[in-house]
Amino acid sequence: MDEAQLRRELREAGLAHQPDHARMLARVERGLAAPPKAPRRVRAGLPWTGRRWTAAVAVAVAVAGVVGVGGLAVTTLDRGPAAPASRPPAPGPVAEAAGTLDPGSNRWWAQGDVTVTTRTPVSGLVVDVRVARTAGVVSTGHWRTRPAEDFTVTVTEEPGALLYRWALKPGRTVPPGRHVFAVQYNHAEGARDASADTYTVVLTGGDGGRSTLRGGFGATTPVT
Template identity: 85%
Template structure:
């Protein structure tokens, strides 16, 4: 058979073919899932003659025609597995937090109150409160409603803020309920803008689940 005629007949057969996309993809899936064979039977090398190259080219043209007509496009198969429940991280403790300026604040002194309300016991807790370093800000103290011996407390000065941190000691727990952490400081006379003051609360449950809460303390300190 003449090569031109063979090429034409292959292309016509390809154009007339209606591929079964679902079946083709299923075969690809089976091929990917099959374990590699221990050994493959060696095949004798066969010289590639000019006619064999022509036939291969014609087959490639026909296959290209089939793919073009059928609209089949195979890229990358997503074979990512779904992690079993035992490998998923445990959910963190259920809790909410709210930062407010204490009504006892005045034109020279202020107190920021952070209320953390937990619905389940907490075995790990870190509370950070950052008071933006506005004019005249100087730390005057801090307190919390939980027992003092349960926490390690630090108050450090950074270039842009006073940073208060309460860290629950190992082996201690915080029961469900409302717990307050307060920071106190002097400031320049007048109404201090507290909109840049922030808090971060990291809670850890008994099963290792972790939750993080973030927020601020509002706009200004009441004037008295």
């Protein structure tokens, strides 16, 4: 038999070989049950102690298991990126608000005043006043104690109310102090119930904190 044929037959025999796992495990078990033999001298390395024999057996069993399943699967738990620590929202500006009917209101016309008192500087401010659409209500104007160029002002007719809105322009600020925003309107002759009129004030501080104040006027215009 030439060398090439010998190599081919050895390779085919190796590929066709299927290890007998049961016999391998039986031999391992017999080895564990048999009394330990006297150690023999080896040229190099440490003698095979009981601990090393046990470790070798464990490795053999592990290898047999890997051969049996054809591979070893490793599973890792992907928890994803760590969530950033959440910060509590910054406190909003310290402020107070009150709604009143101006003493100059009469049996045909009225003025509602919203007084906002800020204790800290404000970098954002929106003041909304809703005047209920009672009989004869028509807007006749508005004003505020802050500079007119600092605000965008709109008056919108809603189904049930007139909406007056002042919005502080970007880059402008409102200093601590007392600030008045007034709405003016005509109404049907006689005393008018203003209890359905409301206001909302939203203030934003330099650090992004926000405060919201709400209230009403809750009064009746005098008949004079």
